[in-house]
Amino acid sequence: xxxxxxxxxxxxxxxxxxxxxxxxxxxxxxxxxxxxxxxxxxxxxxxxxxxxxxxxxxxxxxxxxxxxxxxxxxxxxxxxxxxxxxxxxxxxxxxxxxxxxxxxxxxxxxxxxxxxxxxxxxxxxxxxxxxxxxxxxxxxxxxxxxxxxxxxxxxxxxxxxxxxxxxxxxxxxxxxxxxxxxxxxxxxxxxxxxxxxxxxxxxxxxxxxxxxxxxxxxxxxxxxxxxxxxxxxxxxxxxxxxxxxxxxxxxxxxxxxxxxxxxxxxxxxxxxx
Amino acid sequence: xxxxxxxxxxxxxxxxxxxxxxxxxxxxxxxxxxxxxxxxxxxxxxxxxxxxxxxxxxxxxxxxxxxxxxxxxxxxxxxxxxxxxxxxxxxxxxxxxxxxxxxxxxxxxxxxxxxxxxxxxxxxxxxxxxxxxxxxxxxxxxxxxxxxxxxxxxxxxxxxxxxxxxxxxxxxxxxxxxxxxxxxxxxxxxxxxxxxxxxxxxxxxxxxxxxxxxxxxxxxxxxxxxxxxxxxxxxxxxxxxxxxxxxxxxxxxxxxxxxxxxxxxxxxxxxxxxxxxxxxxxxxxxxxxxxxxxxxxxxxxxxxxxxxxxxxxxxxxxxxxxxxx
Numbered sequence: 381x382x383x384x385x386x387x388x389x390x391x392x393x394x395x396x397x398x399x400x401x402x403x404x405x406x407x408x409x410x411x412x413x414x415x416x417x418x419x420x421x422x423x424x425x426x427x428x429x430x431x432x433x434x435x436x437x438x439x440x441x442x443x444x445x446x447x448x449x450x451x452x453x454x455x456x457x458x459x460x461x462x463x464x465x466x467x468x469x470x471x472x473x474x475x476x477x478x479x480x481x482x483x484x485x486x487x488x489x490x491x492x493x494x495x496x497x498x499x500x501x502x503x504x505x506x507x508x509x510x511x512x513x514x515x516x517x518x519x520x521x522x523x524x525x526x527x528x529x530x531x532x533x534x535x536x537x538x539x540x541x542x543x544x545x546x547x548x549x550x551x552x553x554x555x556x557x558x559x560x561x562x563x564x565x566x567x568x569x570x571x572x573x574x575x576x577x578x579x580x581x582x583x584x585x586x587x588x589x590x591x592x593x594x595x596x597x598x599x600x601x602x603x604x605x606x607x608x609x610x611x612x613x614x615x616x617x618x619x620x621x622x623x624x625x626x627x628x629x630x631x632x633x634x635x636x637x638x639x640x641x642x643x644x645x646x647x648x649x650x651x652x653x
Numbered sequence: 654x655x656x657x658x659x660x661x662x663x664x665x666x667x668x669x670x671x672x673x674x675x676x677x678x679x680x681x682x683x684x685x686x687x688x689x690x691x692x693x694x695x696x697x698x699x700x701x702x703x704x705x706x707x708x709x710x711x712x713x714x715x716x717x718x719x720x721x722x723x724x725x726x727x728x729x730x731x732x733x734x735x736x737x738x739x740x741x742x743x744x745x746x747x748x749x750x751x752x753x754x755x756x757x758x759x760x761x762x763x764x765x766x767x768x769x770x771x772x773x774x775x776x777x778x779x780x781x782x783x784x785x786x787x788x789x790x791x792x793x794x795x796x797x798x799x800x801x802x803x804x805x806x807x808x809x810x811x812x813x814x815x816x817x818x819x820x821x822x823x824x825x826x827x828x829x830x831x832x833x834x835x836x837x838x839x840x841x842x843x844x845x846x847x848x849x850x851x852x853x854x855x856x857x858x859x860x861x862x863x864x865x866x867x868x869x870x871x872x873x874x875x876x877x878x879x880x881x882x883x884x885x886x887x888x889x890x891x892x893x894x895x896x897x898x899x900x901x902x903x904x905x906x907x908x909x910x911x912x913x914x915x916x917x918x919x920x921x922x923x924x925x926x927x928x929x930x931x932x933x934x935x936x937x938x939x940x941x942x943x944x945x946x947x948x949x950x951x952x953x954x955x956x957x958x959x960x961x962x963x964x965x966x967x968x969x970x971x972x973x974x975x976x977x978x
Contacts, residue, residue: 403758411746414787479742483803486706486741488732489759651708 397490404484404497405504408471412505422467423509426456427516433579434520443581446612453517454605455578460510461542462573462598464502466566468549471498472644473562476554482651491649495550495641502546503539510538526610534608537629541601544636551644577622578602583615594619597636600628659684659719659811659842660705666713667700667866674700676866677714680844682811682859687833687843689857689874691850693958697866698846699739702815705844706736719810735804738815738846742800745789749780749799752788756803774802778832794825801832812836814845818852830855850957854878862961870961881960882908882924884952885933889917890943898942905936917945922952922960 412419430452438448472495475481484494524531556562573579575589576598582590593599599618603625606612614625621628660682667675675697682688692698703709705718707727716723719733743752753771762770775784778798783791788799797817804812814833818826833856837843847853853860854874862870862877870877885906889898892914899910902921905928910921930949937944952960 400759403755406758407744407747407751407755410751411744414746414748478745479739480744482708483736483741483743483756484759485708486731486734486736487756487759488728488761493759650710 397492397496400490400493401496401500404493405501406497408498408501409504412501419505419509422463423512426460426513430456430513430516430520441580447521449517449520450522450611451581451606452579453513453520453522454609454611455573455602456513456517457510457538458541458576458598458602458605459573459578460506460513461538461601462545463569464499464506464542464544464546465549465552465572466569467502468499468546469553469556470549470559470562470566471502472550472553472648473556474553474559476557477559481554481648485648485651492645494648495547495554495644498550499543499546503543506542507539510535522611524609526608530608530610533626534605537604537608537626537633538601540633541597541629544633544640547640547644548636551640551647554644554647572596573598576602582618582622591619594622597621597629597632600625600632604629657684658682658717659686660688660716660844662701662705662714662716664714665701665704665711665716667697667704667709667711669700674866675704675711675714678863678867680705680716680861680868682842682844684842685837685840686858687837687845687856689853689860690844690846690863691848691853691860692846692863693848696863698863699815700866701863702736702738702813702844702846706734706741706813707731708741732807733810735807735809735812736815737797737800737804737813738817741804743788743796743803746787748785748787749775749791749795749802750784752799753802753806757806760806762806770806774805778802779828792825794821794828797821797825797829798832801829805836809841811842811844814843816846816848819848850951850953862957864958869958877961878951879924879926881952881957882922882926883928883949884920885923885928885930885949886918886920886947887933887937887942887944888946889919890945892917894942895919897940898937898944901937901940901942902933905933923949 430449434449434452438452441448443451472481481494553562556565576582576593576596578598582593582599585593600621603614603622607614607625614623616623621632658681660680662678662680665675665678678697678701680688680701690698690701700709704711705716705723707723707730710724718730721729721733723730744755747755750771753774754767757767757770775781778801780795780798780802783795788796791799801817817829817833821829833843833845845856857874860872860874860877861868870880872880885902887898887902889895895912895914895917898919899912902910902919906921906923906925908922908924910919912919928949930947933949934944934947937947
């Protein structure tokens, strides 16, 4: 008991969202270190799609004045950024399902720390995880054709969008609370980039479908990435977020954060009921 | 005389859809006491623990833990409690050491203090050897010990143990019991839920029997056992001996015997604590009953509930509901 007493004396009562968030962030990084397979598998997916779409569909897709694979790489980066929905949802549903979330909720810690630590860890792993996709992209002929500051802005925007979508995912997972259900719903999210300009130009889509695709935040993200990397200019006659993709992506990200940060924090604080 | 209550709840109500999990649960656990909340699956035990540990808000009633209201002063309650059991778990993917350090940090320990404290708990719960393995590789007993260690990172004023030994082997169960006794000996208030009469008997100063969301009986283990009695059961050689055997048991116990023609048994609840097995055997033998087997044992939880709750007649009471307990 002397040990416990001593330790209790050593306790600082400065539980802040930042300190607690860092502890939770550390937890997620330790999880990845313990089982890196999941992360590697997640990163392999867009590369497989790049090679598959790029060489199988690319040969059938005639894109005037542009190489399809150079069009596809920014789209895959945008789709990866949107994937925060899936990973965020799965992570928080799993933590609810397995009871870790309830352990956190019985501790006298900040209510913001758990979602914050989770989304921050996701941001960090995405930043590293995008590197292999970029390298394979460069190998198949994609190039950053714009200036370095625009390219830097492109990466920043991708990460901002990822951060925003992972808060949305985090909130969804806290609603679902079931690991299997979140996994199933997560695999259904692959349809979201298909309804955007991530893999195909949306100009030739029929009426309603084109409107849906142009308003899809992933389209703005994909167009912004192409714009900032100097691969393609946004099409001026598209819907506003797709025609002004940088501003559009900033607006979408801000809207997602404004709505889902408070929702996720409140949901976590209140628990399952 | 003033008693300070570490846990005090009045009229707790909780509904999950159609399931009325708690229907006015009153609990009072004196500071430093070990209270056993005994009940079958679905009686509302876990719901009660979830409310008292701030995980779930009650629909009605109120509760104070360590002097703080569980709804309005949830933060203060969390700072005063330790939780172990089904509700609050550890991270499977992290090692035991990583788990304890993580929770230690979240409890406000820093630097060297976290490491020393986590190591001391690993040592105390015989987890040092497995400390760096992922928790998912732990056996049920190791896992439960890690859960308990996580609940003891601070010195909690009130420790909640939700079914601490369910599914454990006897050795692990004894370790958990020893840890609980040690804590109680140092003045920590413990509220434990269990499905086992024996566990409540072994650990608790007071037992609250809960049934369908409210307290059906309360008292010390000795008081409850006196009220419950033991269960006498005899096996006879042929069916025609059942009725004479029943007559003897009726005379000895004063309770109405239950006949089972298929198994050729007669059983009866005996509340008279002076009744012994040799006496039962002698009396039956004297009455000429061809006896094959006889036993006098503590009643099972089912029998306890049959005796001490209002479901005695079995007809007016609905069957046990499987709530989200």
